[in-house]
Amino acid sequence: MESYADRLVKSIDEKGNPCIVGLDPRLDQMPDFSISEDKHCSEAVSSSITEYHRTIIDAVRDIVPGLKLQIAFYEQYGLAGMEAFYETVRYAKKNGLIVIVDAKRNDIASTAQAYASAFLGRSSIFGNDEPIIDADCMTVSPYLGRDSIEPFVDACARYGKGIFILAKTSNPGSADLQDLEAGKERKRIYLHVAGMVNAYADKLIGSSGYSSIGAVVGATFPEEAKALRRLMPKSIFLVPGYGAQGGTALSAAACFNKDGYGAVVSASRILTYGFAKDTTKKQFIEGVRSRTEAMAKDIKEAIGAKG
Amino acid sequence: MESYADRLVKSIDEKGNPCIVGLDPRLDQMPDFSISEDKHCSEAVSSSITEYHRTIIDAVRDIVPGLKLQIAFYEQYGLAGMEAFYETVRYAKKNGLIVIVDAKRNDIASTAQAYASAFLGRSSIFGNDEPIIDADCMTVSPYLGRDSIEPFVDACARYGKGIFILAKTSNPGSADLQDLEAGKERKRIYLHVAGMVNAYADKLIGSSGYSSIGAVVGATFPEEAKALRRLMPKSIFLVPGYGAQGGTALSAAACFNKDGYGAVVSASRILTYGFAKDTTKKQFIEGVRSRTEAMAKDIKEAIGAKG
Numbered sequence: 001m002e003s004y005a006d007r008l009v010k011s012i013d014e015k016g017n018p019c020i021v022g023l024d025p026r027l028d029q030m031p032d033f034s035i036s037e038d039k040h041c042s043e044a045v046s047s048s049i050t051e052y053h054r055t056i057i058d059a060v061r062d063i064v065p066g067l068k069l070q071i072a073f074y075e076q077y078g079l080a081g082m083e084a085f086y087e088t089v090r091y092a093k094k095n096g097l098i099v100i101v102d103a104k105r106n107d108i109a110s111t112a113q114a115y116a117s118a119f120l121g122r123s124s125i126f127g128n129d130e131p132i133i134d135a136d137c138m139t140v141s142p143y144l145g146r147d148s149i150e151p152f153v154d155a156c157a158r159y160g161k162g163i164f165i166l167a168k169t170s171n172p173g174s175a176d177l178q179d180l181e182a183g184k185e186r187k188r189i190y191l192h193v194a195g196m197v198n199a200y201a202d203k204l205i206g207s208s209g210y211s212s213i214g215a216v217v218g219a220t221f222p223e224e225a226k227a228l229r230r231l232m233p234k235s236i237f238l239v240p241g242y243g244a245q246g247g248t249a250l251s252a253a254a255c256f257n258k259d260g261y262g263a264v265v266s267a268s269r270i271l272t273y274g275f276a277k278d279t280t281k282k283q284f285i286e287g288v289r290s291r292t293e294a295m296a297k298d299i300k301e302a303i304g305a306k307g
Numbered sequence: 308m309e310s311y312a313d314r315l316v317k318s319i320d321e322k323g324n325p326c327i328v329g330l331d332p333r334l335d336q337m338p339d340f341s342i343s344e345d346k347h348c349s350e351a352v353s354s355s356i357t358e359y360h361r362t363i364i365d366a367v368r369d370i371v372p373g374l375k376l377q378i379a380f381y382e383q384y385g386l387a388g389m390e391a392f393y394e395t396v397r398y399a400k401k402n403g404l405i406v407i408v409d410a411k412r413n414d415i416a417s418t419a420q421a422y423a424s425a426f427l428g429r430s431s432i433f434g435n436d437e438p439i440i441d442a443d444c445m446t447v448s449p450y451l452g453r454d455s456i457e458p459f460v461d462a463c464a465r466y467g468k469g470i471f472i473l474a475k476t477s478n479p480g481s482a483d484l485q486d487l488e489a490g491k492e493r494k495r496i497y498l499h500v501a502g503m504v505n506a507y508a509d510k511l512i513g514s515s516g517y518s519s520i521g522a523v524v525g526a527t528f529p530e531e532a533k534a535l536r537r538l539m540p541k542s543i544f545l546v547p548g549y550g551a552q553g554g555t556a557l558s559a560a561a562c563f564n565k566d567g568y569g570a571v572v573s574a575s576r577i578l579t580y581g582f583a584k585d586t587t588k589k590q591f592i593e594g595v596r597s598r599t600e601a602m603a604k605d606i607k608e609a610i611g612a613k614g
Contacts, residue, residue, distance in 0.1 A: 024418075028431050039433045072414055072421040076430045078439045082389055104414055106448060107379055108478040108552075111331075114379040123383045124335050126346045132385045141413060143450040143473060145480025166450060171415040173452025177499060182489035189484060189496070196483070245415070 003206035004136055004162030005236060008098050009261060010208075011065035017296040018261070018303075020066045020100070021056060021288075022240075022268030023088065024073040025049040025081065031279040045077050049084035054091055056272055059285040060292050066098030066136070068238070068266045089133060099135045100238065100264075104166060106141035112148045116155035120163075137162035139216055139238065142193045153200050153213060162212040162236075165200075167193045167228055170218025170241030190224065194231040201235045210261065211235050217255050219247025219265065225254040229262070237263040242295070243270035249302035256303050265299050310513035311443055311469030312543060316568060317515075318372035318405050324603040325568070325610075327373045327407070328363060328595075329547075329575025330395065331380040332356040332388065338586040352384050356391035361398055363579055366592040367599050373405030373443070375545070375573045396440060406442045407545065407571075411473060413448035419455045423462035427470075444469035446523055446545065449500045460507050460520060469519035469543075472507075474500045474535055477525025477548030497531065501538040508542045517568065518542050524562050526554025526572065532561040536569070544570040549602070550577035556609035563610050572606050 012018050027035075027048060034052035036044035057067070069092075074085035092099050105115040114123075119138045122129040140152050140163045152163045168178055168190040178190040194215065201211035211234045217225050219241035228237070237255040241247035242265050255263040271291045275284055319325050334342075334355060341359035343351035364374070376399075381392035399406050412422040421430075426445045429436040447459050447470045459470045475485055475497040485497040501522065508518035518541045524532050526548035535544070544562040548554035549572050562570040578598045582591055 024421075027433065035433075045432060070414075070418055070421075072412070072418045072425065075425040076421040076439060077432065078425070078430075079386070079389055079393060082386055086386060102414075104448075105379070105411070107377075107409075107411055108476065108547075109480075111377055111379045114331075114377075114383040118379065118382040118385070123385075125352060125384065126334065126342075132383060141411075141448050141450050143448050143484060144476050144478055145483030145485070147478055147480035149480075169415065169451050171451055171454055173416075173454035173456075176452030176503070177450060177496060178452070180489035180496070180499065182487035182496065189487070189489065192484065192487065240415075 001160040003160055003204065004156065004212040005210040006206035006208045007136065008065060008162070008236065008264070009210055011098050012261065015063055015065045017064060018263060019265045019267070019292065019296045019299050020064050020068055021060055021271050021292060022068040022070060022266045023053055023056065024070045024268045025052065025077065025084065026073065026273065027077070029273050031275050031284055032277050033279070033281045033284065045080035046083040049077070049081065050087045053088040055281060055284060056288055057092055057095055057097065059288045061095045061097060063289070063292060063296065064097070066100055066264065067092050068100045068102050070102045070268065086133070089135060098137070100137045101133065101135040102139045104139050104141045106144050106148050108144060109147045109151055113151040116151045120152070120155040120161040121159050137164065139164045139166060141166050142196065146196060149196070149200070156212045157204055162214060164214045164216045164238040165193060165197050167197065167215040168217050168221055168224045170220045170245050170247060174218065191227070191231065194228050197235055198232045201232060205234055209234065214238060216240065219252040219255070220245055222251035222254040225251070229255060229257065233257065239263050239265045243267045249298040252299055253302035253306045256306070260303055267295055271295065308467040310467055310511065311463065311519040312517040313513035313515045314443065315372065315405050315469070315543065315571070316517055319568065322370055322372045324371060325570060326572045326574070326599065326603045326606050327371050327375055328367050328578050328599060329375045329377060329573045330360055330363065331377045331575045332359065332384065332391065333380065333580065334384070336580050338582050338591055339584050340586070340588045340591065352387035353390040356384070356388065357394045360395040362588060362592060363595055364399055364402055364404065366595040368402045368404060370596070370599060370603065371404070373407055373571065374399050375407045375409050377409045377575065393440070396442060405444070407444045408440065408442040409446045411446050411448045413451050413455050415451060416454045416458055420458040423458045427459070427462040427468040428466050444471065446471045446473060448473050449503065453503060456503070456507070463519045464511055469521060471521045471523045471545040472500060472504050474504065474522040475524050475528055475531045477527045477552050477554065481525065497535070498538065501535050504542055505539045508539060512541055516541065521545060523547065526559040526562070527552055529558035529561040532558070536562060536564065540564065546570050546572045550574045556605040559606055560609035560613045567610055574602055578602065
């Protein structure tokens with residue numbers, strides 16, 4: 001079984017691009033072409049989101065290695081949103097894209113096991129082990145400590161999947177707890193998390209040299225990213241915050257190793273929103289594609305300039 | 308609009324009991340009476356979980372103030388599990404029970420807003436603001452800091468809802484980050500979180516004197532609970548860990564104020580599992596009810612002894 005890290009690195013190579021598109025459904029900001037004609041129909045929410053995301057996937061499938069689905073934006077639309085989530089995951093996988101679910105789940109061990117089964121592994125349903133979401137990778141919060149992370153690590157080993165553990169997130173409030181200097185060595189909390197990540201990462205290194213256990217490191221904190229890059233040399237970073245949150249290509253580039261690998265940079269709003277309501281499907285496809293190409297160029301130049 | 312805290316305190320008074328039942332669907336451990344006859348029918352998962360939880364609600368609705376639904380155990384069964392989740396929330400509310408969803412959600416502000424809409428508030432669907440899960444309360448993780456918590460606090464104020472922010476969780480791994488001594492005062496991370504919780508709590512105090520912004524404090528750490536009780540005098544604690552995780556009534560009692568209020572103690576496995584497969588519905592109802600009554604007696608005696 002090929003490891004998640006190896007599949008991701010291979011896909012980055014094939015597409016020549018370490019940038020991924022984030023999918024955050026916001027019904028009120030989608031162009032009209034994707035909105036179901038009969039809004040009173042019970043399936044209008046699910047079919048509108050699905051159509052919107054299929055269009056994005058069609059626009060970028062040959063130029064990006066994967067997608068990041070922010071599950072909160074699907075959950076906000078209830079069961080209909082979750083139907084669209086499952087349908088989008090299916091369509092992305094069918095198109096050979098790596099599916100990363102940004103879920104930031106975490107709980108005590110027995111509950112973390114249920115989340116790991118839901119997102120990465122299999123669940124026992126009337127005696128049969130069945131895949132549920134079957135994503136390639138998900139994000140995991142570290143607040144509950146090691147025993148809350150291990151069920152996810154085990155699922156990665158067993159099913160060829162990956163996780164990104166939150167280390168230093170892209171938001172301003174990440175300073176509140178993550179930046180506190182703690183413990184005997186008085187090192188910041190996100191560095192403690194990096195130590196945990198690196199220990200798990202060492203156990204799941206693929207033939208690419210990279211591990212399926214990675215970390216979330218915001219593009220908004222380049223100095224912190226440099227320190228984290230040194231502490232977790234084998235981990236791939238999921239790098240949010242480029243664009244709408246103020247992260248630049250230069251700061252995102254700090255998350256890469258000298259070999260040009262080691263991170264995937266994710267952007268959502270700047271790639272898929274801000275289109276006029278009357279944008280046609282064709283214009284939307286061209287727009288999303290050209291924005292995604294521009295971001296890839298920006299990031300690749302910054303990595304090159306740094307290298 | 309009555310605040311969440313006031314509704315919870317009133318319900319605790321009416322039932323004369325601060326203990327709540329946790330619902331964690333595990334298909335392979337449910338007695339046969341609740342399992343749908345046609346397991347190959349696409350609705351078998353959802354109808355089995357729903358039947359199981361309706362039976363539990365029927366068994367305890369007059370003796371407990373509320374329920375805690377652990378959403379991970381529903382998510383592990385995919386869309387069918389989520390259908391059962393929505394149906395269980397509906398049935399619990401119809402029976403006048405306070406619904407707490409243990410979801411431990413957290414994300415950057417714009418995403419936290421989507422979670423807050425999903426669980427507590429309303430989502431804009433084709434121009435209409437519609438309730439989605441519409442729970443009374445949910446659990447929230449603090450790892451991303453203040454800006455990640457504020458959208459939940461705002462939803463509590465606007466919709467009369469509540470949150471429990473994770474402070475000191477019940478699992479052994481909670482020591483890994485939560486117990487680290489941090490910052491200038493070298494105080495433990497869970498104490499930093501307590502400071503954040505208390506600041507939010509002060510803004511949402513109801514006529515009961517209690518706030519709708521509470522904290523999760525495990526029944527497994529009584530010394531930590533005493534310190535947290537002093538630091539968050541107006542917050543209600545959600546206390547997991549009694550029973551299966553080794554927490555005792557005496558240690559849970561440390562989470563209560565001298566007025567006998569200030570906490571709800573939750574148990575799941577010890578109340579609803581461990582029944583033989585051939586347990587009849589009648590036996591199951593009697594069993595769940597007598598276990599719940601025994602737990603309530605145990606907790607109330609410990610609060611009284613401490614008083």
